[in-house]
Amino acid sequence: MTGRATLRRDNLSRVLRHLRDHGTCSRADVVEATGLHRATVSSLMTELIAMGLVREAGTSTTGAIGRPRRDVALDGSRVGALGLEINVGYVAAHGSDLGGRVLFSARSGFDAAGAGVSGCVSELARMAGLAAAEMGTLAGVVVAVPGLVSQGVVTFAPNLGWRQAPLADLLRAELGVTVEVGNDANLAALAEYACGVAAGTPDMVYLTGEVGVGGGIIVGGRLLQGADGFSGETGHLPVDPEGARCACGHTGCWETKVGLAALDPPGATGLGLDARVDQIASAAEAGDTRTLNALAEVGRWLGLGGSILANLFNPRAIVVGGYFAKLASRLLPAAQAELERRAVAGGRCRIVASELGFEAAARGAAGTVVDRVLDDPLILSPGPRELLRDHHPVEQ
Amino acid sequence: MTGRATLRRDNLSRVLRHLRDHGTCSRADVVEATGLHRATVSSLMTELIAMGLVREAGTSTTGAIGRPRRDVALDGSRVGALGLEINVGYVAAHGSDLGGRVLFSARSGFDAAGAGVSGCVSELARMAGLAAAEMGTLAGVVVAVPGLVSQGVVTFAPNLGWRQAPLADLLRAELGVTVEVGNDANLAALAEYACGVAAGTPDMVYLTGEVGVGGGIIVGGRLLQGADGFSGETGHLPVDPEGARCACGHTGCWETKVGLAALDPPGATGLGLDARVDQIASAAEAGDTRTLNALAEVGRWLGLGGSILANLFNPRAIVVGGYFAKLASRLLPAAQAELERRAVAGGRCRIVASELGFEAAARGAAGTVVDRVLDDPLILSPGPRELLRDHHPVEQ
Numbered sequence: 155m156t157g158r159a160t161l162r163r164d165n166l167s168r169v170l171r172h173l174r175d176h177g178t179c180s181r182a183d184v185v186e187a188t189g190l191h192r193a194t195v196s197s198l199m200t201e202l203i204a205m206g207l208v209r210e211a212g213t214s215t216t217g218a219i220g221r222p223r224r225d226v227a228l229d230g231s232r233v234g235a236l237g238l239e240i241n242v243g244y245v246a247a248h249g250s251d252l253g254g255r256v257l258f259s260a261r262s263g264f265d266a267a268g269a270g271v272s273g274c275v276s277e278l279a280r281m282a283g284l285a286a287a288e289m290g291t292l293a294g295v296v297v298a299v300p301g302l303v304s305q306g307v308v309t310f311a312p313n314l315g316w317r318q319a320p321l322a323d324l325l326r327a328e329l330g331v332t333v334e335v336g337n338d339a340n341l342a343a344l345a346e347y348a349c350g351v352a353a354g355t356p357d358m359v360y361l362t363g364e365v366g367v368g369g370g371i372i373v374g375g376r377l378l379q380g381a382d383g384f385s386g387e388t389g390h391l392p393v394d395p396e397g398a399r400c401a402c403g404h405t406g407c408w409e410t411k412v413g414l415a416a417l418d419p420p421g422a423t424g425l426g427l428d429a430r431v432d433q434i435a436s437a438a439e440a441g442d443t444r445t446l447n448a449l450a451e452v453g454r455w456l457g458l459g460g461s462i463l464a465n466l467f468n469p470r471a472i473v474v475g476g477y478f479a480k481l482a483s484r485l486l487p488a489a490q491a492e493l494e495r496r497a498v499a500g501g502r503c504r505i506v507a508s509e510l511g512f513e514a515a516a517r518g519a520a521g522t523v524v525d526r527v528l529d530d531p532l533i534l535s536p537g538p539r540e541l542l543r544d545h546h547p548v549e550q
Numbered sequence: 551m552t553g554r555a556t557l558r559r560d561n562l563s564r565v566l567r568h569l570r571d572h573g574t575c576s577r578a579d580v581v582e583a584t585g586l587h588r589a590t591v592s593s594l595m596t597e598l599i600a601m602g603l604v605r606e607a608g609t610s611t612t613g614a615i616g617r618p619r620r621d622v623a624l625d626g627s628r629v630g631a632l633g634l635e636i637n638v639g640y641v642a643a644h645g646s647d648l649g650g651r652v653l654f655s656a657r658s659g660f661d662a663a664g665a666g667v668s669g670c671v672s673e674l675a676r677m678a679g680l681a682a683a684e685m686g687t688l689a690g691v692v693v694a695v696p697g698l699v700s701q702g703v704v705t706f707a708p709n710l711g712w713r714q715a716p717l718a719d720l721l722r723a724e725l726g727v728t729v730e731v732g733n734d735a736n737l738a739a740l741a742e743y744a745c746g747v748a749a750g751t752p753d754m755v756y757l758t759g760e761v762g763v764g765g766g767i768i769v770g771g772r773l774l775q776g777a778d779g780f781s782g783e784t785g786h787l788p789v790d791p792e793g794a795r796c797a798c799g800h801t802g803c804w805e806t807k808v809g810l811a812a813l814d815p816p817g818a819t820g821l822g823l824d825a826r827v828d829q830i831a832s833a834a835e836a837g838d839t840r841t842l843n844a845l846a847e848v849g850r851w852l853g854l855g856g857s858i859l860a861n862l863f864n865p866r867a868i869v870v871g872g873y874f875a876k877l878a879s880r881l882l883p884a885a886q887a888e889l890e891r892r893a894v895a896g897g898r899c900r901i902v903a904s905e906l907g908f909e910a911a912a913r914g915a916a917g918t919v920v921d922r923v924l925d926d927p928l929i930l931s932p933g934p935r936e937l938l939r940d941h942h943p944v945e946q
Contacts, residue, residue, distance in 0.1 A: 302894060310894065357777040371862070373769060380864020381753040384895040387861035392854055392892060395790055404892060458788055465783035466767070466862060468776020496788060496800060498698060498706065499780040 165190060166531045169198050170207060173228040174253060178211045180223035199226060206232035207531055228253050233527055234289035237519025238281060239298040239338060240266050240274050242313050242365040243427030247281045248516035249289045252524055258285045261512055263426035271319045279328040292331050293534060294523040297321060298338040298515035300366050302384055306335050312401040313366040338362055339386055340377055341518030342475055343370025348521055351506050352471040359469045361388060363478030367409045371467060391462060411455035414477050417448050431477045438484055453485040457492025460505055464497035475508035482507035561586060562927045565594050566603060569624040570649060574607045576619035595622060602628035603927055624649050629923050630685035633915025634677060635694040635734060636662050636670050638709050638761040639823030643677045644912035645685045648920055654681045657908055659822035667715045675724040688727050689930060690919040693717060694734040694911035696762050698780055702731050708797040709762040734758055734911040735782055736773055738871055739766025741914030747905050748867040755865045757784060759874030763805045767863060787858060807851035810873050813844050827873045834880055849881040853888025856901055860893035871904035878903035
């Protein structure tokens with residue numbers, strides 16, 4: 155891309171982000187806020203209106219002089235951003251427009267581990283089809299998976315039993331739109347940072363609570379990537395040399411202490427994720443001793459692992475999602491106490507329950523599509539759509 | 551500070567950093583590289599020359615036309631930057647000029663834990679006196695300590711037995727110059743990033759290997775601070791529920807597995823740090839079974855804890871300092887093997903021995919003084935010197 159093209163792309167992006175963040179305003183407001191030349195803003199507006207991303211929003215008068223202003227506003231409806239998630243017990247989708255308005259939201263139980271890669275691709279395509287029927291044209295799709303991702307390939311997802319699965323290519327072939335793949339915890343962390351209980355907290359950790367346990371780390375307001383995009387692998391922290399065997403092949407991983415399986419009653423098999431969580435909640439409600447003891451133990455281990463994260467990242471909040479959030483009242487008091495007991499500055503770090511539910515990762519995935527468009531509106535133009543994959547990855 | 555003063559400070563800083571990074575060059579080179587106006591550069595040069603930070607470096611002719619250029623260069627000699635370190639078994643000092651030329655380097659055994667805060671302040675002042683005798687006027691002093699630091703106060707240093715020790719104030723009263731205090735591992739990490747074996751690696755972890763074990767984390771080329779500047783507390787990661795008691799009061803901390811005490815022969819007391827390390831090296835050389843077994847065990851635990859860091863930060867290198875570096879050939883093969891066995895992407899992360907010795911933290915401390923001056927040369931002007939403490943902390 156030439157310097158001139160880059161500049162235009164960045165200017166289009168600045169104008170769009172201003173309208174997204176500030177709502178309806180006049181061209182003069184945009185000139186002032188962006189520092190761009192009046193003629194430049196006028197030309198950018200014309201282009202964005204032609205692309206259907208900005209609309210005229212009537213005229214208004216302001217101030218003592220009462221000069222009429224010609225207002226403009228983001229036209230979010232042109233862009234359908236779809237986030238999908240495939241995880242051990244379910245598939246989820248979250249669709250929004252460019253302004254973040256929710257257009258579609260669904261989750262259904264699905265035996266992803268049993269379905270294999272091709273079965274999962276079919277299920278994701280089915281879900282995307284349902285979404286597209288309500289959303290219209292999709293600008294792009296981002297898929298969250300519980301594993302390591304590199305360049306659209308899921309290199310390792312122990313709880314799905316996947317290795318080197320080219321998910322982006324497979325799903326693009328089904329859907330005919332650009333597909334990007336990211337780690338579930340990283341995408342959920344982005345959603346939490348954007349609109350969760352600890353939104354805007356610059357130093358924050360997000361933990362998925364599912365069959366596996368993943369982490370997404372926000373450092374100074376940005377997602378921590380690491381050298382290969384593989385940061386935040388919390389599930390396999392070795393916390394107990396005498397511990398049980400983990401799906402990854404080692405023993406004593408944190409996931410064996412706080413993954414959902416640590417709470418299942420003996421012989422609990424064949425139930426879906428939600429049913430398992432409901433069963434545990436009911437048993438706790440009924441005062442079942444085994445369940446209450448198991449919850450206390452998981453809470454303590456959650457705090458112990460949390461102390462590792464607190465000692466290393468010194469975050470202000472650890473946001474726990476998935477089943478941790480569903481059972482928060484049973485888990486978090488013990489977890490917070492153990493965190494404060496063990497972490498050097500533990501008192502300054504609160505463990506809080508996510509309010510985004512099991513849809514957090516799909517929501518972050520949809521937000522990533524929106525970000526791609528806001529970063530470079532030109533990816534919506536006719537022509538090669540592969541540009542979407544040239545941006546910063548949210549892989550892990 | 552007014553906007554105008556801030557701008558001037560930033561411009562002085564840009565010119566100085568250019569000269570530091572590029573050596574002797576002409577005013578025209580500086581104009582081109584900084585994008586500043588010719589008259590502005592001329593005025594900045596006059597000011598920097600008057601401050602003794604830049605010197606005329608003669609004239610030279612270049613190019614076909616052979617127009618004479620009036621060269622300028624950094625005059626490092628005006629600024630003496632002193633880094634000190636106080637640690638369990640020793641005190642260290644590293645002095646440099648603004649260009650990074652080493653002016654002073656010393657380390658001596660010292661029972662810091664036994665001396666208490668005031669004894670340590672006296673010893674640090676004595677060391678600073680020796681340094682000043684060789685270096686001339688000190689532009690500032692940064693002290694590295696093995697503990698948590700907030701605003702010049704060591705809030706907690708378990709291996710020194712300190713709590714809420716106002717080290718910056720106490721030492722400033724002795725020395726009469728600005729004193730800043732930082733965490734030893736953070737300062738050593740900065741030194742490693744600047745001039746160590748893995749210099750310039752954007753994602754990197756540094757581990758101190760002493761009686762305690764601390765960590766300094768470089769993320770995307772910057773020191774990870776966390777919400778309170780308390781990140782990188784590696785010593786107290788809980789790795790063994792059945793483990794031994796730690797100085798922090800808990801059990802099974804990583805420090806109990808890989809701190810120097812894990813290698814001491816039974817009854818080893820009263821020896822200084824260097825003598826202890828030498829004794830262990832000699833015993834290993836002589837084929838002492840207990841020592842070799844202990845080294846293998848420490849190596850394995852080093853790799854296990856390294857896998858936590860690799861899984862969370864996904865660094866390209868873990869640089870190990872202190873005694874880990876001294877005994878690297880005995881420790882690192884086992885550590886690397888365990889790291890690769892346990893970490894999800896462990897094969898991409900190398901554990902390497904620091905070449906900066908026990909002086910790494912003092913070197914990083916001196917580098918921090920240099921950075922303060924490069925960031926704001928005006929702190930060298932007569933008047934209140936407290937400005938030095940307004941900058942980004944390297945605390946922990």
